[in-house]
Amino acid sequence: MTFPEKISDREKYIFDKVIAGEFGAQWEKITYTAGCMTLELQVMEDALKIDGVRVNVSATLQQQLADVFDASLMTAQVADLVYLSAARRIGPAPMSISTTVKSMVKHSANVDSKLKTLPVSEGLVSDPGKHWILDQKIEQNPKRACNYGWHFTGSSYMGIKGFNVASKLNSIGSQPVKVIQPNAIAHDPHHTDYSQVCQLVSQTCWVDGKEKRFSELLVDPVLAVLVSHQGPLKYIRQPGVAEIKGQTVLFPVVVPQPPTLVV
Numbered sequence: 631m632t633f634p635e636k637i638s639d640r641e642k643y644i645f646d647k648v649i650a651g652e653f654g655a656q657w658e659k660i661t662y663t664a665g666c667m668t669l670e671l672q673v674m675e676d677a678l679k680i681d682g683v684r685v686n687v688s689a690t691l692q693q694q695l696a697d698v699f700d701a702s703l704m705t706a707q708v709a710d711l712v713y714l715s716a717a718r719r720i721g722p723a724p725m726s727i728s729t730t731v732k733s734m735v736k737h738s739a740n741v742d743s744k745l746k747t748l749p750v751s752e753g754l755v756s757d758p759g760k761h762w763i764l765d766q767k768i769e770q771n772p773k774r775a776c777n778y779g780w781h782f783t784g785s786s787y788m789g790i791k792g793f794n795v796a797s798k799l800n801s802i803g804s805q806p807v808k809v810i811q812p813n814a815i816a817h818d819p820h821h822t823d824y825s826q827v828c829q830l831v832s833q834t835c836w837v838d839g840k841e842k843r844f845s846e847l848l849v850d851p852v853l854a855v856l857v858s859h860q861g862p863l864k865y866i867r868q869p870g871v872a873e874i875k876g877q878t879v880l881f882p883v884v885v886p887q888p889p890t891l892v893v
Contacts, residue, residue, distance in 0.1 A: 633681070633731045637822060640731070641691045647680045648695060648879055654679035655699075657832055657883040658754045660715040662856065669856040670836040671844070672883060673704075673712055677741075677758040677827035684738040686729070687828045689762040689775030689819040689868045697874035699881075701830040702844045702867070703764050706778050706796035706813045707859045708831055709757075713781040713807060714799050717753025720744040721787055722780035722810055725824060733824035757781050759827030760811050762868070764848065766860045767815045772869035774815035777826065781809050797859035819868055 634640045647653055657672040677684040678695065687695065689703075696702055704712070713719065723740040725733060741758050745751075757779050765776040782792065783805045792808035794800060800807050833844045837853060845866045847853045854862040867873070 633683070633685075633734070635731055637688075637729060640686075641688065641822075644680055644685050644687065645691065645694060648678075648698060649877060651879065652680070653881075654682070655881050657881065659883065660711065660754065662711055662715075664856055667853070667856060668838055669847075671708065671711075671857075672832035672834060673708070673754065674829045674831075675753070676755040677829045679738075682738075683735055684741060684758055684827050686734045686822045686824060686826050687762070688822040688826070689777075689817075690871050691822075692762045692828050692830070693819075693868035693871040694874055695828055696830050696867070698877045698879050699830060700833045700878055702833055702848075704761050704829070704831050705764050705848070705858045705860075705863075707799065708857055709761050709763060709779055710781070710795045710797045710799040710807070712754065712829070713756040714802060715754055716756035717750055718745055718748050718755045719781075719783075720748070720755070720757070721782050722757065724780070724788070724810070727823055729823050737824040758829060760825045761829060762826065763813065764858075764863055764865060764867070765813050765815075766863060767813060768865050768869060771815060772865065773818060775817050775819040775821065775868060776813055776815050777817065778811055778813040779809055780811050780825070781807055783807055819870060 655678050656675050658675040662669045760777050760779040763776050763778045792810050793812040795807050796813050835842050835844050847857045848863045848866045
């Protein structure tokens with residue numbers, strides 16, 4: 631592994647590896663029915679891996695990667711949906727805060743260890759880390775980024791009570807679903823640490839079988855309810871990040887195993 635220690639150099643290394651096709655990722659389809667509408671999304675099965683490691687990303691880099699993958703940052707509701715839909719659901723892997731390569735590699739290894747304890751070895755993973763998301767809170771200060779995640783099931787996790795999830799997708803059976811990281815804008819778009827990974831949602835999606843763009847749903851007064859607990863959003867990408875055009879990187883789609891979620 632040759633990850634640079636300096637964050638700006640590391641992020642360039644990650645981006646260049648993606649452009650070169652030297653990464654690990656695949657889309658997995660999940661389906662969600664709300665009222666009389668059915669949504670089909672494609673989400674990354676696991677966090678983006680470079681050299682076998684789940685890489686840390688800033689919100690800026692995640693938006694750049696979303697551009698080249700023809701994808702989008704998730705919303706809190708989509709992150710909640712991913713957790714409920716996951717075939718491989720794991721608890722958070724918190725450590726002391728750090729931005730080093732060593733901590734990035736260690737966190738990824740900790741996630742691998744958790745996955746090895748599960749009875750299944752394939753399928754959607756949640757949560758492999760925290761997400762940078764699109765959220766109305768960014769409207770309060772477009773120079774900030776919003777992170778969210780580290781879902782768990784039950785009233786507490788490792789003694790941490792956590793917070794209610796942002797959306798109504800808030801239970802599995804009789805157990806509540808909570809998060810350690812609520813949707814918050816404490817960081818700027820260049821912040822990164824061991825817990826911030828890249829798990830995106832594809833721009834290609836379907837509503838009642840009709841192909842749509844995820845970004846279209848985010849601003850649609852009727853369809854936004856499928857992907858955003860806050861309704862239509864003003865910002866459909868991380869503010870301040872120039873769109874990357876003309877560089878598209880494709881990877882496989884895996885047909886889902888979990889059943890359709892109905893609410």
